[in-house]
Amino acid sequence: MPMVNKAAGSGVILTGYTQSRADLEAAYGEKAMAQVIEGNFNNLIMLRVRDKYTAELMTDQLPEVETTTVMQVSGATDSSNLDSEQDFTSSTQDRISVVQGPMLEPNALMSLPKGQAFMLVNGGELYKIRIPLPEDEHISIPETPRQMTEQMKRTGFTPIPRTPS
Known part of the structure; x- marks a missing residue:
């Protein structure tokens, strides 16, 4: 816990992973402690998850957005006036x-699919990645x-140098 709390301020890059939020709760024995870790x-980066509670870790951090929908409405009405040359009237409308609603639903x-994920970075920027x-x-x-x-050096990847502790 102290390492998670102090990591960013000390320049330490900390990566953690789990399959579900319940794993953290089980490891630390209580939901509040798991939420402290999540918050730090x-x-x-979230790949496919199996339960809504885990998916809500990401979706609850996202804002609601406005979406526009277009609905087409059409109709026709017969004329009952026998003296009129008009047999019917019709109309078509587009209603916007x-x-x-939520930017992203938990079911997303x-x-x-395998190999795809959503990534939430820089204080709230959402990306879908492959x-x-x-x-x-x-x-x-x-x-x-x-x-x-050595293999990383041969293929062009440079490892992050270790700093003495």
Whole structure:
């Protein structure tokens, strides 16, 4: 808990992951403690989740937005006046209405395809992202962090240098 509270101010980059909000509650024994931890993370990346409670961790942070809907209405009326040359009248209308609603519903997070996620960064900017999935299922994973670092250097990725503690 102290590490999560002090991480940003001390320059430490902390990454945490879990499958559900209930995992944090189970680990710390109470909902309030889990909410303190959730509140200390600045950015949130959420792939497909299985329950509404977990999805609401992101959707509850988003504002409501206005959306416009267009409804087409048409109708016809017969004329009952036999002396008139007009047999019927018709009308067509487009009705535009503005509705206030959530920017993102929890079911959008619960139905994401594999490799897609929503990302909430910079104090509220929402992005939908796609994570490239490996095409070959037989990918060799380096056995040690040193081998991983060497492989990253060969492929153009520069590892973040460790600072002495």
